[in-house]
Amino acid sequence: MDLRLDNVSHHYGDTEVFRDISLEIPSGQIVCIVGPSGCGKSTLLRMLGGLEQPTSGRVLQLGAPPQGCLNPLTYIFQDFALLPWRSVRGNISLVLEDHKMTPKAREEIIADVLARTKLSEFADALPKQLSGGMKQRVAIARALAVNPAVMLMDEPLSALDSQTRELLMDDLISLWTRQPFTAVYVTHNLAEAVRLGHKIVVLSRRPGQIREVVSLETPLAERRYGDASLEAQQQHLWGLMRDEAAAADAELLHV
Amino acid sequence: MSDPARSVEFRGGGFVAQRKRGVGLMVFIVLLLLAEWGTRTGFISALTLPRPSDVLLTFQELYQSGMLFKHLIPSLTRLVIGAAIGATIGITVGVLIGLFSLARAGLVPLVAAIFPIPKIALLPLFVIWFGIDEMSKYALIAFGTFTPTVVATYAAVDNVDRTLIRMGQSFGLSWRSIVAKIVLPGAMPGILSGLRISLTIAIILLVAAEMLGAEYGIGAYILQAGSLYDLERLFAGVVILSVLGVVVSGVIGAVERRVLRWRV
Numbered sequence: 001m002d003l004r005l006d007n008v009s010h011h012y013g014d015t016e017v018f019r020d021i022s023l024e025i026p027s028g029q030i031v032c033i034v035g036p037s038g039c040g041k042s043t044l045l046r047m048l049g050g051l052e053q054p055t056s057g058r059v060l061q062l063g064a065p066p067q068g069c070l071n072p073l074t075y076i077f078q079d080f081a082l083l084p085w086r087s088v089r090g091n092i093s094l095v096l097e098d099h100k101m102t103p104k105a106r107e108e109i110i111a112d113v114l115a116r117t118k119l120s121e122f123a124d125a126l127p128k129q130l131s132g133g134m135k136q137r138v139a140i141a142r143a144l145a146v147n148p149a150v151m152l153m154d155e156p157l158s159a160l161d162s163q164t165r166e167l168l169m170d171d172l173i174s175l176w177t178r179q180p181f182t183a184v185y186v187t188h189n190l191a192e193a194v195r196l197g198h199k200i201v202v203l204s205r206r207p208g209q210i211r212e213v214v215s216l217e218t219p220l221a222e223r224r225y226g227d228a229s230l231e232a233q234q235q236h237l238w239g240l241m242r243d244e245a246a247a248a249d250a251e252l253l254h255v
Numbered sequence: 256m257s258d259p260a261r262s263v264e265f266r267g268g269g270f271v272a273q274r275k276r277g278v279g280l281m282v283f284i285v286l287l288l289l290a291e292w293g294t295r296t297g298f299i300s301a302l303t304l305p306r307p308s309d310v311l312l313t314f315q316e317l318y319q320s321g322m323l324f325k326h327l328i329p330s331l332t333r334l335v336i337g338a339a340i341g342a343t344i345g346i347t348v349g350v351l352i353g354l355f356s357l358a359r360a361g362l363v364p365l366v367a368a369i370f371p372i373p374k375i376a377l378l379p380l381f382v383i384w385f386g387i388d389e390m391s392k393y394a395l396i397a398f399g400t401f402t403p404t405v406v407a408t409y410a411a412v413d414n415v416d417r418t419l420i421r422m423g424q425s426f427g428l429s430w431r432s433i434v435a436k437i438v439l440p441g442a443m444p445g446i447l448s449g450l451r452i453s454l455t456i457a458i459i460l461l462v463a464a465e466m467l468g469a470e471y472g473i474g475a476y477i478l479q480a481g482s483l484y485d486l487e488r489l490f491a492g493v494v495i496l497s498v499l500g501v502v503v504s505g506v507i508g509a510v511e512r513r514v515l516r517w518r519v
Contacts, residue, residue, distance in 0.1 A: 049425055071427050081422035085440045085517040094436060095426040128519045146426065 001063045001072065001149040001182070002027050003048060008057035010043060017043055018208030021057070023201060025150065028180045030220075032193040035203030036241060036248035041186045042154055044208070048184055049073040049152045065149040070099050074148035078155040080135040082127045082142075088114070089123040092142045109145050116175065117141040133164035137171070144175075151183040157192060166225060169195050177221045190237050194230045195223050202240050205248040211240055305486035310494065313487040327495070330461060330472045333389065334499075337396025338457040345401040345453070346446060349408020353442070354434065359409070366405050374399040375463040382468070392464040399460040400453045407449020408442065415441035444518065447511050454503045458496060 003025040010017045017040040025031050025048075033041050046052040047059055050073065065072040082091050089110055096106050114120045117137045127135055136156060143151055157165045169192065175181070187193055193200050200214040216233060223230055287307045293299035294306040317323045351358040352366075378395055385391040415438050423433040465474025473495050480488035 051421060051425060071425075073425075075422070075425045077418060077422060079418055081418050083419060083437065083440070084519070095428070097436075098428050098432050126517050128517065142426075 001061060001065045003150055003182075003184070004060040004062055005044075005048070006058040006060055008044075008047065008054045008059065010040065010047070010055045016207035018203070018206070021208070021210055023210065023213075025182065025184055027063075027149070027182045029198040030176065030181075030183045030185055030196050032185045032187060032197030032200045033203060034187060034190060034193050034200060034237065034241065035208060036205045036245040037188060038248055038251070039203045039205050039208040039244075041188075041203060041208075044203075045075075045152050045154050045184060045186050048150075049075055051075075066147075069147045069149050071095070071146035072149040074143045074146055074151055076136075076139050076143050076151060076153045076156045078158050080127075080132075080139045080159070082135055082138055084127050087124050087126055088119060088130075088138050088141075091127070091138060092145050095142055095146050113141040113144045116144060117171070131164070132160045133168055136160065136168060140172075140175075149182060151181055153183055153185045155187055156185075158187070158189070165189075165192070172196060173220050173223075190234045190241075193237065194233045195225075196220065200237065202237060205244045205251070211244075301486075305490050309487045310490045314491045314494070317488075317491060326471050326473050326476045329469070330465065330474070333392050333396060333464070333472070334457055334461050337393040337461070338400050338454055340393060341397035341400025341457065342404050342450060342453065344397070345404025346408050348401075349405045349446075350412055350434075350439070350442070352405070352409040353412025354438070362405075363409075366402060370402045370406070374460055375467075378464060378467050387468060392461075392469070395464045396457050396460050400457045403453040403456060404446075404449055407452070408446050411442035411445020411449065412438060414445060444511075444515055447507060447514070451504060451507050454507070455500060458499055458503065462496065 005021050005023040008021045009019050021044065023031075033044065035041050043052060047054050050059075061072070083094065086094060092110050092113060093106060096109060101109075110123075111120070114123055117140055119134070119137055119141055122130065122134065122138075127138070130138065136159075139156075157168055160168065173196070185193070185196055194216065197216060198220075200216065202211045202214070203209065204211045214233065214237065218229065290299065290304055291307045294301065294304060314323075348358075348362065348366075352362050353359075374395055377398070378391065381391040381394045381398075385394045419437050419441065420433060423437050428436075461472075462474035462477065465472035466478045469475045473492055477489055477492035480486075480492060
């Protein structure tokens with residue numbers, strides 16, 4: 001299943017958040033969206049998943065979601081959004097409980113996603129016992145449990161320290177390599193974008209418009225930490241963003 | 256020029272609540288001993304304060320004559336039934352206010368208007384509405400428990416982390432599931448701390464209701480002792496109320512520890 005944004009524009013009152021954005025998210029690829037703060041990246045992501053409605057333009061789903069998909073558009077949030085009163089298992093079970101399935105089938109799904117995210121031993125832990133990286137792994141497991149057609153990731157690693165971030169990036173790459181998934185990955189971190197993105201969309205500052213779409217050909221599995229060609233790409237992206245970011249930083253907020 | 260080495264002065268301590276065991280009990284004991292000593296030496300006259308040991312004796316008599324339970328059981332029944340009715344309706348209405356804008360717009364001003372009314376002032380009215388028997392006492396206690404519970408509950412629902420609700424919606428959870436599995440557990444801490452206050456108010460109203468018309472009950476017992484200026488019995492009644500308050504607070508604390516184990 002592909003996603004397409006068709007001339008999407010959005011206002012909050014008088015503030016124009018973004019203007020005329022058209023974008024294709026082909027299945028099996030990770031599309032990264034980068035841009036200066038306040039350019040509406042996260043708003044764009046909320047629209048892709050139907051949590052917010054654009055002022056004009058359309059968000060389109062092309063084709064049917066694959067068989068066995070329980071929640072085609074599934075989010076992974078920056079702040080994890082785990083229920084603190086449920087164990088790891090309970091948090092994953094939460095998103096399955098509204099679907100008709102036997103308890104055995106549910107247990108099998110939970111066991112499978114826990115194994116894929118290397119969390120099997122922590123099934124009965126409460127979120128407060130887990131580190132930030134572990135919490136985000138639980139959130140990834142929960143997203144995998146509903147077998148999404150597109151994963152919508154809203155700065156999923158921004159709340160983590162840089163070492164944990166590297167570890168989780170490796171995890172995401174190995175998950176994708178084993179079974180390619182479609183994802184939209186919003187971030188302000190260019191290093192993450194060049195490691196994980198097949199396509200990198202650079203947004204300008206508010207009102208957000210697409211400045212450039214960069215395609216990276218190197219397979220995900222071959223991208224390494226500190227790779228020279230990635231470094232060059234990152235330099236290129238930074239060149240695009242630098243002035244925008246500086247201008248966005250100096251802007252007064254009218255809220 | 257080399258300055259002499261000096262260790263950096265520590266200035267970071269304090270401003271942290273620490274758990275001190277037994278201090279609370281010590282305060283009680285010291286106060287009681289002071290009263291005992293004062294009344295024995297005549298420093299405090301018998302008209303001002305009864306001797307703690309006499310109060311204890313009165314309490315013993317009360318227990319041995321079987322009158323303790325004759326007063327305590329009707330009181331506890333009234334408290335439990337009245338508070339249960341009030342808290343149940345209060346939590347229900349509070350959740351409705353928290354969830355539906357229409358309920359909020361309609362009921363919040365009403366609750367604000369009811370809150371400051373001294374509920375005891377309404378007892379004569381309740382007697383006409385519900386009869387002189389138990390029903391009017393249940394109604395009074397329920398009414399008094401209701402308002403603080405409503406306010407605490409809807410504030411608690413408002414405080415539930417919106418990102419969790421957004422998460423529920425993004426996974427396509429039904430409205431029912433979001434309320435039952437995200438909103439209610441998330442509001443639990445606020446609801447329980449609201450209950451702490453409303454149950455204490457229930458005890459106050461219990462005594463008030465019993466003072467105005469009951470044969471048995473701790474309120475009636477205290478009123479009787481008061482009109483005879485029997486300070487020992489009056490204080491025995493007051494001690495029962497204090498113990499009741501401590502027990503209620505302890506029970507809620509135990510429930511909190513059980514239900515809110517997930518809290519950081």
